[in-house]
Structure formats: structure tokens, C-alpha cells
Amino acid sequence: METNSRPEKEVSTSKQGQYRPRRKDTTPKVNPQLAVELVYQELKRVEAYTKRIEDATSKKVQIDGESLESAEKCLKNVLADFERQGNRMKSGGYVDKRVSFYSILCVVISLLFACLMCYLWVDAAKDRDNYKRYYEYYQEQAIEQKGNK
Structure with a gap:
């Protein structure tokens, strides 16, 4: 029985085939x-x-x-x-002059508008009175035509 006196060498020889580059110190001085x-x-x-x-x-x-x-x-x-x-x-x-002026102006415009509307309403009423007899005549004709059918 012989004992191997160099078991360490066997361990080191197993790594022989591996490549290990030496690390260079890249830290600048x-x-x-x-x-x-x-x-x-x-x-x-x-x-x-x-x-x-x-x-x-x-x-x-x-x-x-x-x-x-x-x-x-x-x-x-x-x-x-x-x-x-x-x-x-x-x-x-x-008295604020501007406010009172605008207020008076609004009142005048409102009155003019109301007068215009009254005129148009009276004019339309006159036209209605003028054409009322024709309207009634055509209504009677329409009722007679419905009755004849």
C-alpha cells in the first residue's frame, strides 16, 4: 500500500485546461x-x-x-x-348719470316696441274683420261638400 504523497497536485492538475486571464488593475491612480x-x-x-x-x-x-x-x-x-x-x-x-340714461333709453325702446305690437295687432284685427265673411262662406262650402259625399 503506497500512499500518494502529493494529493494536492492532482487537484491542481484538474484545472489545467481552464483559461483564466489575469485581471489588470483598471482603477486609475x-x-x-x-x-x-x-x-x-x-x-x-x-x-x-x-x-x-x-x-x-x-x-x-x-x-x-x-x-x-x-x-x-x-x-x-x-x-x-x-x-x-x-x-x-x-x-x-x-344719481348715477349713466345708469339713469340707460334706464330711460330702455323704457323708451320698450314703449316703442309696445306701440309697434299694438299697431300690428290692430291691423291684423282689421284684416280679420274684412275677410271674416269670406272665411265663413268657405267654411259653409266645405261643410256642404262633406255632407254630399
């Missing part, structure tokens, strides 16, 4: 000082953008505040105008 400098530059750019955004936001808040103040002034003016008109109406001295 980086200069640490250059990397730190690049990161520092990027941080400066981010800080600059952040500052620009903060400045724009604060300006927008200021602009919004100004627009709110102007809107508030406009509303106050409108309310004051309503109060003035209300006081005029209470005292009875308030």
Missing part, C-alpha cells in the same frame, strides 16, 4: 492632493449656487411684500370709494 482640490472647488461652486438661491428667495419675499402692500392700498381705495358712494346714497344726492 489618483493624486490625493488633486482629488482634495477638486472636491474643494466643487464645494465652493455649491456654496455660490446656494447663496444665489438664497438671494433670489429673499428678493422674491421682498417683491411679494411690496405687491401685498400695493394690493392692500388698492383695496383700501376701493373700500373708501364704496363708503363715499354709500354716504351719497344715504343722503339722497346720489
Whole structure:
């Protein structure tokens, strides 16, 4: 009984036919000082953008505040105008010329239309009276023809 003193070689010989390419190190060599400098530059750019955004936001808040103040002034003016008109109406001295003109104009047009309709109605009634005897005659003829059939 002989014992094989090299069992490890047998194991290694079983892999002899396989191709294994040697891996090359593809990681680039980086200069640490250059990397730190690049990161520092990027941080400066981010800080600059952040500052620009903060400045724009604060300006927008200021602009919004100004627009709110102007809107508030406009509303106050409108309310004051309503109060003035209300006081005029209470005292009875308030007459809006435009409203009264349009009201009078509408009344005049309505009256003219009513007169036109009355004229047409009376004219149609006259025609009906004129042709009533012919209508009655033709009705009698139609009844006689139905009776003869």
C-alpha cells in the first residue's frame, strides 16, 4: 500500500485546461492632493449656487411684500370709494348719470316696441274683420261638400 504523497497536485492538475486571464488593475491612480482640490472647488461652486438661491428667495419675499402692500392700498381705495358712494346714497344726492340714461333709453325702446305690437295687432284685427265673411262662406262650402259625399 503506497500512499500518494502529493494529493494536492492532482487537484491542481484538474484545472489545467481552464483559461483564466489575469485581471489588470483598471482603477486609475489618483493624486490625493488633486482629488482634495477638486472636491474643494466643487464645494465652493455649491456654496455660490446656494447663496444665489438664497438671494433670489429673499428678493422674491421682498417683491411679494411690496405687491401685498400695493394690493392692500388698492383695496383700501376701493373700500373708501364704496363708503363715499354709500354716504351719497344715504343722503339722497346720489344719481348715477349713466345708469339713469340707460334706464330711460330702455323704457323708451320698450314703449316703442309696445306701440309697434299694438299697431300690428290692430291691423291684423282689421284684416280679420274684412275677410271674416269670406272665411265663413268657405267654411259653409266645405261643410256642404262633406255632407254630399
